[in-house]
Amino acid sequence: MAHFILKRLIQSVFVMLAVAFLAFSLFRFVGDPISQMTGVETSVQDQDRLREELGLNDPFVVQFYRFTTDMLRGDFGYSYRTRQPVGDMIASRIPATLELGIVALLISLIVGIPSGVYTALRPRGIATQAILMTTLVGVSIPTFVIGIALIFLFGVQLGWLPTFGRGGTVDLGGWTTSFLTVDGWRALILPAITLGVYQLTLTMRLVRAEMMEVMRSDYIRFATARGIPYRSLHYRHALANTMVPVITIIGLQFGGVIAFSIVTESVFQWPGMGLLFLESIRFVDIPVMGVYLVVIAFFFVLVNMAVDLLYLAIDPRLRVKEAA
Amino acid sequence: MLARLLRSDGIYLFLRSPAAIVAAIVAVLVVGGAFAAPWIATSNPYDLASFSLMDGLLPPVWQGGDPRFLLGTDDQGRDMVSSILYGARLSLTIAIMAMIIATVLGVGLGLAAGYFGGRFDAIVMRIADVQLALPAILTALLIDGISRGLLPAAMQDDLRVAVLTLAIALSLWVNFARTARASVFVERNKDYVQAAMIMGQHPLRVMLRHILPNILGPLLVIMTVDLASAILLEATLSFLGIGLPADSPSLGTLIRIGMQFLLSGEWWILWVPTLFLVALVVSINVLGDFLRDVFNPRLR
DSSP states (O other), rough: OOOHHHHHHHHHHHHHHHHHHHHHHHHHHHOOOHHHHTTTTTTTTHHHHHHTTTTTTSSSHHHHHHHHHHHHTTOBBBTTTTTBHHHHHHHHHHHHHHHHEEEEHHHHHHHHHHHHHHHHTTTTOOOHHHHHHHHHHHHHHHHHHHHHHHIIIIIIOOOOOSSSSSSSSSEEETTSSSOHHHHHHHHHHHHHHHHHHHHHHHHHHHHHHHHHHTTTSSSHHHHHHHTTOOOHHIIIIIHTTTHHHHHHHHHHHHHHHHHHHHHHHHTTTOOOOHHHHHHHHHTTOOOHHHHHHHHHHHHHHHHHHHHHHHHHHHHHHHHHHHOO | OOHHHHHSHOOOOOOOHHHHHHHHHHHHHHHHHHTTHHHSSSSSOOOOGGOOOTTTTTGGGGOOOOTTTOOBBBBOOBBBBHHHHHHHHHHHHHHHHHHHHHHHHHHHHHHHHHHHHHOOOOOOOHHHHHHHSSSSHHHHHHHHHHHHHSSHHHHHHHHHHHHHHHHHHHHHHHHHHHHHHHHHHHHSSSSHHHHHHHHTTTHHHHIIIIIIHHTTTHHHHHHHHHHHHHHHHHHHHHTSSSSSOOSOOOOOHHHHGGGGGGGOOHHHHHHHHHHHHHHHHHHHHHHHHHHHHHOGGOOO
């Protein structure tokens, strides 16, 4: 067990180093940092002096070492566009994206898992066919179209809900939350549904496929033959064995939620990391792009590790294999 | 090849599936219309001389518009039908090119990785793992962003279409590589491949002539699904204002432009291209689902 955790930690460090290298390469080789920071009127001597001060003439390895250690100390450099520290810019945007993502993920799981189980247990039912058809359309409709449709219906036509921004927020020691005001919740509903709908269809389809696979297996047949009641069969024997894939889904979904939050945030002008990333691409603001990448990778690594540890906790077979 | 297709149960299943038939008809109409745009569209939306502001903001015909413009016009007086046909043409060109590049790249790398194994396999699969952790849209955004930094400003607009195609292709190749590699592992131990290898045939010949034809089924399914993903990616990136510039509109760009009319009464400028995009992607996905069922009899 300890061995396994250690192995995962070392792997994670390597992943982070790889991403840091990618981010560093962005800084170093995409565009010239000096020409981004200075104007046309800056003399060549001044540019050279700046180059020397920033350490751009040092050997590659030295620069990379400085880059990573700076990051570890929380020094992420300055934005080319706003001249602010990138760390502060990202940190102020993180709560908005995480709160949006968590609510979207919850929507996807609370609706997706039960409907996945239902459609797997009644593969020929009329309701199942209807749900499957709906999800196929759901997968095909781009996130931004769902967002526009919701804005049009609930924002413009009915006028029930706000269509942009976060509404009222409360500052909890650096973490601004929408969860504590009615206004904040109202602003959160439409973006969270937009982000959740796409994830929901994926959750449902994966749970359904997994559940159907399990229902076909020998131990379920034997259990059926022994006369174990269907209720217990479905919800104890079968569902328990679909939990491992479901946890994988949550891990994967998290990645999807973060990525598609870029689109959702753009449609709803939600002031999160995704919107910041989009702006940084539009203005070729390399430092922000690089740091966004590192932060996202860090979240990914954390979630993947949590998922792996949950596997061990849930599935005894994996523990045996690990010991052998 | 054609004779084999006609004898297969795919045709039989197709004729029994109303959803697949409807989807195929919609897809053929949309794709055919898009590629015939220069001949069937009444005006060319890129040609500045072909439209006038006098015709601006006309509603569709059934809401009392001008019969020359079936689905109405936008604020510049462009015919919506023509805009959509040309937009779909550009969207489909980019998506199909990206899909082909992703297929060739992914299948090539996957076959080679599965066949040779060892260090090459390890490197390709590690890259695939890292990329698989990042959703396609993030990869495409990143490649697009990097290209903005690398290319000189003067070349940016000329290369937009190429950059976008490549960004989409590079974010989609992984699925092909993994499927091809997994199939090679299954196929390579079968007797017919062993026989071909013992006969001293070139590895390339074994891969292309013997293994590839036997893994076409699953690859075809991925190609269909990825074509839909490519269309969605292009539309999303253009909608975000990252993909194509406004003077060469694709479906995504048209929807982005239409967003300005979300609050006003000119609903058709936004909803006509949106519905067109959704119809296209839904029909391709339905066909992909159908193909999956055909090639995976266990799920029937």
